[in-house]
Amino acid sequence: MVEFRRCGQDGLLAEFRELSEVDAARALLTAAAERGALPELAELLPGARTLLAVVQPGSRGLDTIRELLSEADLTDPPARDSRELTLAVRYDGPDLELVARTAGVSTSEVVALHADSLYTVAFCGFAPGFGYLSGLHPLLQQPRLESPRTSVPAGAVGVAGEFSAIYPGSSPGGWRLIGSCAAPLFDPRREPPALLSPGDRVRFEVVR
């Protein structure tokens, strides 16, 4: 099910029931653009339940996008090739105990639950290179900290709501932190600048 919402001139926000449909819709429109069927597409930005498409001013691209998304079965999308990355994580975060207590499991079970899942980069936001990873085990889907930290170090691995993420740089943050990752997530002078891009699959490998 998709609902279309206006989003400024030459923009359209498609809203879905499920996060997985956003990923399927993004993949569908990306594939259409790659085969030349959407030459007017200027930007395609996923969110948690929505996908924003912006087309060249005055073009008919939004009509094509509405048709493509209305016709597709996004709840059962075809398998697609995606990049898969494995990132090494040391599970030494300051909130590991809190997350374990909230989930009602041991800290080593938190590590196993987090490291055994296959994640998908649902969207990026908050800061350059900050990827919201879907696929988090339900027991680890927990609220943010009641009071956010004024400074979270670069590489901190956290959970909040239905997502896990790695902070690309030092910033304030309210996610519950369970580990740290040394991989460089964002370098504005590298091409591509971000390690994670929407649609990428991510696995974590436990560093002891």
Added chain:
Amino acid sequence: MRRALTVLATGAQLLVQDLGRPGYAHLGVPPSGALDQPALRLANRLVGNAENAAGLEALLGGVRLRAECSCTVAITGPDVPVRMAGRAVDTHTPLHLAAGAELSVGAPGHGLRNYLAVGGGVAAQPELGSLATDVLSGLGPAPVRAGDVLALGAATGPPSGVDQLPYPSIPGRLVVDLLLGPRDDWFSDPAGQLTGHDWSVTAQSNRVGLRLSGEPLRQLDCETQLPSEPVRTGAVQVPPNGQPVIFLADHPTTGGYPVIGVVDATALPALAQARPGSIIHFQPR
């Protein structure tokens, strides 16, 4: 001789800006770039640069520079007193600055931001293809400080004085066209609430957003949380206190509060010049 400008004074805020880094929002990168893009484009044309060359964006003047080489500069944006080697000179025209000469840009009488372009543009290592200083994400060069020496690129084209245009005057009350959505249905009578009274620009405004104050916009249901969704420049986001924020170039790429409407892109240059206390009247459709 080294092609450079030495910065003697920066005023409230002096930033390197070009036309920004659009196209990376899917990686969480704000568009950034000059807030009043027509003013930067014009300044660049006046000195013979490509329109996207990097220049300087000055907030409320107070800027003094010394040329370390002979170069051509142009100042655009709202009316502002400019002095070159101690003499008053015009804005919106190419100025020849001799090596060692000083240029000062005073405070504009209205508006906020003036643009200075220099032949060859400000040269530095681009980040994601741009030299724009993004105050939210920290991408691009650090804000300019007194004592900085700004390297210049090689002058490209001949300066042109032919397409100079008077800067549009900035009214104290801006009428801003807005397209309702995507979340206008989260509000009762969204058009009525937006137009029922005027909004005033607050002093908390910056390159991330123009923060407005007025009669709070009421949501139908204050309990439902919006899952993070992508936002565009010009989006009018309504946080729980009901005081809207118009997102400008350094806005975050996703937001967690409903966007009641998106202002037309043509309104952005004037919004970039709206001083605190300016009145905004939305015209939704």
